Amino acid sequence: MTDTIVNRSARFEGQGRISFAEAPMGHLREGWVRLRVDVCALCGSDKRLLESGSDVVPGHEVVGTIVESRSDEHPEGGRVVVYIPVSCGECKACRANQNNRCYRLEGLMGWQFDGGFADYMDVPRQCVLPVPDDIPADVAVLALDTFGTAAHALRLGALTQPEGIQALLVVGCGPLGLGVVAVALAMGIPEVHAWDPIESRLALAERLGATRAEDLESINRYQVVAEVSGAKPARDLAQNLVEPGGAILALGESNEPYTMPATPRWRRTDCFTVRSFYFPISEVPQNWDLLRSHGALLRDTIMSATALSDLPDTFQRFLDGEYVKPYITSEESS
Ligand SMILES: [Zn+2]
Ligand SMILES: [Zn+2]
Incomplete structure (x- = not known):
């Protein structure tokens, strides 16, 4: 168990406004892990939430380090990416490791559940995918919406x-x-x-x-x-x-x-x-290999590192086209 963490997170208030909140995190739920957010990339789809506002913390392209775990298969200290569909784990699609096709999707991380524009986030076990040791966080994040999709x-x-x-x-x-x-x-x-x-x-x-x-x-x-x-x-x-x-x-x-x-x-x-949606968990091992050959090149071509506190300015530059694929990164992980 960690001491009570006071988490800083971004709030999208609508019409392009972003504010920040700080609040102690509650107890971690059974079957969930708590991550320190190492990298959270901005996505074009976040622009819709920026305009409409969001009830949850946005940010759905996340690499993090587990600081507390209530899931046996995911030990503290592990580096993971967050798979965004919160799937049921029981339907025909989930049993075939095709969780992107879940018939009883509960929602998406960063859309209906708090996401990664924060220092910390809680993630249910079915959304936790371990990252191989040889792949750095700013390449691993490309395994999600970019390479995965x-x-x-x-x-x-x-x-x-x-x-x-x-x-x-x-x-x-x-x-x-x-x-x-x-x-x-x-x-x-x-x-x-x-x-x-x-x-x-x-x-x-x-x-x-x-x-x-x-x-x-x-x-x-x-x-x-x-x-x-x-x-x-x-x-x-x-x-x-x-x-x-x-x-x-x-x-x-x-x-x-x-x-x-x-x-x-x-x-x-x-x-x-x-028409496709996201990617099945069954494809993830092959995607790590694709990232090993072309991930660093893509990172060096499109990505820019920024801080959580700069998020309003980062979004403005993203909207203006100055940044292609910016991401926030924590002090500890850089
Ligand atoms: Zn996205
Ligand atoms: Zn399912």
């Missing part, structure tokens, strides 16, 4: 392609799009092209090893198109560029409906549209 989408997409994915276009080079580029290269996909209307973002994709897409006019140009923007022009582009028999990976998050065009050409396009 990207790798799962590519694996799901590959199931539709008997010859595997040979040619990929990534539309949208934000943090997740750049994650798709890095994972595709780590997986050995031979042709990885990228496109973004913002030149500096496209340059980051090139720095990772992608080829700038030169031809966005010819229809049916790409076997697989990962649409990672959510904007209508990007979705239209993906629907134009996908080959017959190919697949669109619909990864972009947006508040707008995802529509299929009511045109003769689209009706006559024989292809897959693949």
